[in-house]
Amino acid sequence: MHTIVFTPVRRPPPRSHAPRLLTLPADRRLTQRLPHRAPASGRRPASASPRLPRTPAPRHPSARHPTRIMTSTSAPAPAALSTPRALARLLPFARPVLGRLVLGAVSALIASLLALGIPLVLEIVVQGPIASGDPGQIVWGAVAVLALGLLEAAMVWLRRWFVLAPATAVEYDIRQGFYARLQRLPVAFHDRWQSGQLLSRMMQDISMLRRWLAFGLVLLVVNVLTILVGLVLLFRWHWLLGTIFLICSAPLWYTGYRFEKSYGSLTRQSQDQAGDLATSVEESVHGIRVLKAFGRGKHALQKFTRQAETLRETELRKARAVGLIWFWLVLLPDIAFALCLGAGIYLVQLNQVTVAELVAFFAMATVLRWPMESIGFLFSFMLDARTATDRIFEVFDEENTIVDPDQPAAVTTPRGALVFEGVHFRYQDAAPTERDLLDGVDLALEPGETMALVGLTGSGKTTLTTLPTRLYDVTGGRVTLDGVDVRDLSLKELRTHVGMAFEDATLFSQTVRDNVLLGREDLDPASPEADEVLREALAVAQAGFVDELPDGVDTVIGEEGLSLSGGQRQRLALARAVAARPAVLVLDDPLSALDVDTEALVEDALREVLAGTTALVVAHRPSTVMLADRVALLEQGRVTAVGRHSDLLRESAHYRHVISSLELAERGAGGVAEGHAPDDPGEGDRDPDLRESEVTR
Ligand SMILES: Nc1ncnc2c1ncn2[C@@H]1O[C@H](COP(=O)(O)OP(=O)(O)O)[C@@H](O)[C@H]1O
Numbered sequence: 158m159h160t161i162v163f164t165p166v167r168r169p170p171p172r173s174h175a176p177r178l179l180t181l182p183a184d185r186r187l188t189q190r191l192p193h194r195a196p197a198s199g200r201r202p203a204s205a206s207p208r209l210p211r212t213p214a215p216r217h218p219s220a221r222h223p224t225r226i227m228t229s230t231s232a233p234a235p236a237a238l239s240t241p242r243a244l245a246r247l248l249p250f251a252r253p254v255l256g257r258l259v260l261g262a263v264s265a266l267i268a269s270l271l272a273l274g275i276p277l278v279l280e281i282v283v284q285g286p287i288a289s290g291d292p293g294q295i296v297w298g299a300v301a302v303l304a305l306g307l308l309e310a311a312m313v314w315l316r317r318w319f320v321l322a323p324a325t326a327v328e329y330d331i332r333q334g335f336y337a338r339l340q341r342l343p344v345a346f347h348d349r350w351q352s353g354q355l356l357s358r359m360m361q362d363i364s365m366l367r368r369w370l371a372f373g374l375v376l377l378v379v380n381v382l383t384i385l386v387g388l389v390l391l392f393r394w395h396w397l398l399g400t401i402f403l404i405c406s407a408p409l410w411y412t413g414y415r416f417e418k419s420y421g422s423l424t425r426q427s428q429d430q431a432g433d434l435a436t437s438v439e440e441s442v443h444g445i446r447v448l449k450a451f452g453r454g455k456h457a458l459q460k461f462t463r464q465a466e467t468l469r470e471t472e473l474r475k476a477r478a479v480g481l482i483w484f485w486l487v488l489l490p491d492i493a494f495a496l497c498l499g500a501g502i503y504l505v506q507l508n509q510v511t512v513a514e515l516v517a518f519f520a521m522a523t524v525l526r527w528p529m530e531s532i533g534f535l536f537s538f539m540l541d542a543r544t545a546t547d548r549i550f551e552v553f554d555e556e557n558t559i560v561d562p563d564q565p566a567a568v569t570t571p572r573g574a575l576v577f578e579g580v581h582f583r584y585q586d587a588a589p590t591e592r593d594l595l596d597g598v599d600l601a602l603e604p605g606e607t608m609a610l611v612g613l614t615g616s617g618k619t620t621l622t623t624l625p626t627r628l629y630d631v632t633g634g635r636v637t638l639d640g641v642d643v644r645d646l647s648l649k650e651l652r653t654h655v656g657m658a659f660e661d662a663t664l665f666s667q668t669v670r671d672n673v674l675l676g677r678e679d680l681d682p683a684s685p686e687a688d689e690v691l692r693e694a695l696a697v698a699q700a701g702f703v704d705e706l707p708d709g710v711d712t713v714i715g716e717e718g719l720s721l722s723g724g725q726r727q728r729l730a731l732a733r734a735v736a737a738r739p740a741v742l743v744l745d746d747p748l749s750a751l752d753v754d755t756e757a758l759v760e761d762a763l764r765e766v767l768a769g770t771t772a773l774v775v776a777h778r779p780s781t782v783m784l785a786d787r788v789a790l791l792e793q794g795r796v797t798a799v800g801r802h803s804d805l806l807r808e809s810a811h812y813r814h815v816i817s818s819l820e821l822a823e824r825g826a827g828g829v830a831e832g833h834a835p836d837d838p839g840e841g842d843r844d845p846d847l848r849e850s851e852v853t854r
């Protein structure tokens with residue numbers, strides 16, 4: 158039985174960009190560098206610098222960083238690492254398959270050396286059989302070249318066979334690790350990071366690493382070695398030819414390098430724009446009802462068109478850049494060849510070089526052409542892989558502040574005494590000048606008691622409900638369950654004992670059954686017991702409507718439960734919390750979207766369920782307050798009054814004020830409760846009994 162801490166489905170992918178390929182000749186195809194944003198751009202801006210809470214709070218030993226406030230500077234700056242070191246961080250993932258990667262590289266190297274052998278055979282053939290005109294010998298020369306070619310092809314195949322499986326294994330492992338990390342990182346992390354950024358890192362950056370490991374890394378190593386060996390052989394024939402070749406190839410390297418720079422930024426740009434475009438689509442699909450209702454469809458289309466045009470222009474600029482680089486990639490080697498040819502003929506005339514050597518030289522230069530051309534791309538590919546690694550490790554490096562204690566305590570049979578002791582809390586992006594949002598909350602819930610929590614909008618009620626399950630950790634003070642600090646319990650145990658229902662009911666694209674039984678890992682969903690729990694929970698939550706769905710409880714709910722009404726979704730979320738049968742139930746205004754009659758039914762049913770369960774219920778309606786044994790009033794970050802509803806009405810002016818604004822909001826008087834409450838009425842402003850009769854209906 159867990160509290161729900163899943164990443165909800167309702168954060169849909171901005172767009173999965175299928176990896177595109179440059180239109181290169183088949184054997185020279187290099188994967189296009191994947192776009193990426195600047196390392197820190199994925200995080201939401203955090204305004205505050207790291208700072209301790211205003212009130213020094215007793216530190217809890219098991220919370221490793223109880224008061225750490227993370228900002229966008231909290232991840233180590235990856236730029237501080239050199240590229241090889243940054244890439245070396247992949248080693249733990251690559252280690253299990255390192256053997257195969259090395260074998261792949263060796264195969265590739267052998268293939269290259271075999272290719273380099275062909276010019277040597279040519280030299281012998283031209284020098285011997287062709288010069289002497291012996292046809293039998295020429296055939297043997299041709300057979301040797303053919304054999305070398307066949308062996309080379311076999312080695313190329315072997316390279317692919319060796320590297321493909323390990324690279325996908327590494328991709329799989331990193332992706333698994335990444336997802337597990339996202340699940341473990343606290344809510345505070347998800348507050349700071351855009352889901353689109355996490356998604357693009359998870360999908361695109363990790364795929365890029367696979368391609369780089371399988372092709373980029375292996376080819377870079379092998380091609381550099383091939384060029385070195387080839388150059389040695391060229392110089393061996395004639396130093397002048399070697400020098401000419403080297404000088405003529407320099408512009409090629411330079412052009413490749415320049416291309417990488419400009420193309421890299423263009424790709425980043427296009428990726429950002431594609432992300433914006435995807436966000437537009439996501440928002441308009443999500444908000445289609447609002448757009449239609451307000452007749453803003455045309456406006457949305459115009460905005461989309463503008464963004465699509467910008468993206469198209471960037472794509473065109475990219476295509477032009479690619480066209481230009483290929484112009485140079487073809488032209489420059491040809492110029493180099495022409496120069497070498499001129500020089501070669503001149504040297505032959507001077508008897509410095511034989512014709513056989515010249516033929517072999519050009520054959521060699523042809524073999525070296527592809528490795529030379531590719532170096533620029535492979536180098537940029539490496540830089541991209543480095544950026545991808547940085548982007549992935551930025552998430553891996555995020556410190557998880559909400560972790561199991563080293564030696565967890567246990568509450569085997571919880572009674573359900575939930576106590577807030579001097580609790581302080583502030584969000585990490587709170588301005589330093591602000592006081593703590595929760596500024597010393599003291600509140601004790603007796604076992605089995607139902608406590609309503611009321612306060613004006615923004616007073617921190619929702620925030621307070623996240624603390625018992627450690628969705629956030631207190632920044633001061635402590636929360637205890639049966640006298641044990643919640644940070645001393647394992648998260649699994651804690652979330653078995655404390656269940657939650659949130660204000661915005663998030664459902665998953667699963668069946669009703671799976672949604673409701675989400676917290677009941679212990680039950681086999683097909684068992685009769687599970688069925689019983691499901692039925693009871695649905696009954697308590699007055700969610701009988703599920704029987705009218707096409708497949709009853711086995712109906713798959715649409716993404717984010719969009720096909721259900723708000724009230725229906727809330728009832729399923731409530732059923733989910735009830736089905737978990739926790740000792741403590743924390744409900745953040747679970748009935749707000751229900752009509753008054755349904756709410757009354759749910760309340761009756763809840764009263765039975767809550768009889769043995771300690772419950773903290775945030776109430777936005779006076780009728781929800783009626784459910785409670787006692788009411789706690791949250792005001793200025795503190796609980797300023799606790800007691801029976803009628804007593805509080807009599808004693809506390811602020812309570813009367815809050816209740817009256819709740820009532821006004823409920824009656825649709827407009828804009829009073831939701832953050833526009835009138836100034837506090839003075840003590841004795843109105844007759845408390847009169848108020849009570851209004852409230853009790
Ligand atoms: N994840 C968050 N990060 C930063 N500030 C937040 C976050 N959630 C809520 N807040 C701020 O904390 C304050 C209290 O919010 P909340 O606990 O939701 O109040 P309530 O439920 O009483 O209306 C608000 O000012 C809100 O803007």
Ligand SMILES: [Mg+2]
Pocket residue numbers: 618619620660745
């Ligand atoms: Mg709230």
